[in-house]
Amino acid sequence: MPKNESEITIEIGNLPGISARSDALKSYTGEDGEVATPVPGGKLHRCIAVSFCLLCILQAALNISLRLALSFQQNSLTEEREELKRQLNDYASQQNSLTRERDELKRKLNDFANYAQQGWVYFSDSFYYISSIKKTWQGSRDDCLHRGADLIIINSKEEQVFTRQFEKIMWIGLTDRETEARWEWVDRTLLTTSFWYPGEPNNYIGRNEDCVETWYYNDDNSWNDVVCENQNFWICEKKMAL
Numbered sequence: 518m519p520k521n522e523s524e525i526t527i528e529i530g531n532l533p534g535i536s537a538r539s540d541a542l543k544s545y546t547g548e549d550g551e552v553a554t555p556v557p558g559g560k561l562h563r564c565i566a567v568s569f570c571l572l573c574i575l576q577a578a579l580n581i582s583l584r585l586a587l588s589f590q591q592n593s594l595t596e597e598r599e600e601l602k603r604q605l606n607d608y609a610s611q612q613n614s615l616t617r618e619r620d621e622l623k624r625k626l627n628d629f630a631n632y633a634q635q636g637w638v639y640f641s642d643s644f645y646y647i648s649s650i651k652k653t654w655q656g657s658r659d660d661c662l663h664r665g666a667d668l669i670i671i672n673s674k675e676e677q678v679f680t681r682q683f684e685k686i687m688w689i690g691l692t693d694r695e696t697e698a699r700w701e702w703v704d705r706t707l708l709t710t711s712f713w714y715p716g717e718p719n720n721y722i723g724r725n726e727d728c729v730e731t732w733y734y735n736d737d738n739s740w741n742d743v744v745c746e747n748q749n750f751w752i753c754e755k756k757m758a759l
């Protein structure tokens with residue numbers, strides 16, 4: 518006798534194999550038909566979610582670390598570049614200074630060669646020219662100026678001794694033409710250290726003696742005031758420190 522549908526369903530459910538599947542389905546489906554989260558699958562999802570979050574945090578930390586490292590490296594490179602720039606500027610400045618110094622030494626060497634060739638004598642930071650002809654004091658001074666120099670200014674005992682070695686009566690750059698008895702060098706400085714021969718200056722026998730010569734060159738104090746229109750040799754001085 519045929520059974521009704523419900524009876525058949527029960528029988529199928531009771532079949533071996535189908536029963537196990539039915540048990541499994543029961544775990545997913547409740548009494549009222551709502552779907553419930555299976556316990557092992559939920560754990561898996563939570564693990565994946567947590568891992569994903571950790572990965573995100575790790576990624577963010579990695580990004581920050583890389584950015585910091587790059588920033589540090591960039592700062593370091595900037596500092597290094599500035600230091601190199603500074604060193605380069607120093608080097609360029611030093612080279613310019615050396616070039617200027619070299620040019621100045623070349624110029625001095627040329628000057629020394631030229632003055633020496635023209636018969637000038639070097640002594641204690643100056644070149645001296647001793648004339649071989651005679652002129653008035655002003656004519657002598659004009660000649661020195663024309664040579665880029667002036668009549669000698671005797672600044673020291675050593676320079677005074679130096680002038681005596683030529684054993685010549687020469688004009689020197691000392692005069693009181695502007696104001697009597699106010700002795701001035703050609704650079705307008707007043708006379709301080711003097712080497713007058715005893716009794717000089719004297720405007721001898723009432724003459725207007727306003728210019729100075731080395732009349733007594735055999736004596737340590739060789740100066741004599743004399744009339745400026747006299748004819749004498751002369752000595753020019755050109756300052757030229759090494």
Ligand SMILES: [Ca+2]
Pocket residue numbers: 643669670671672676754
């Ligand atoms: Ca001098």
Ligand SMILES: [Ca+2]
Pocket residue numbers: 693697698720725726727728742
């Ligand atoms: Ca005088």
Ligand SMILES: [Ca+2]
Pocket residue numbers: 717718719720721726741742743
């Ligand atoms: Ca005199």
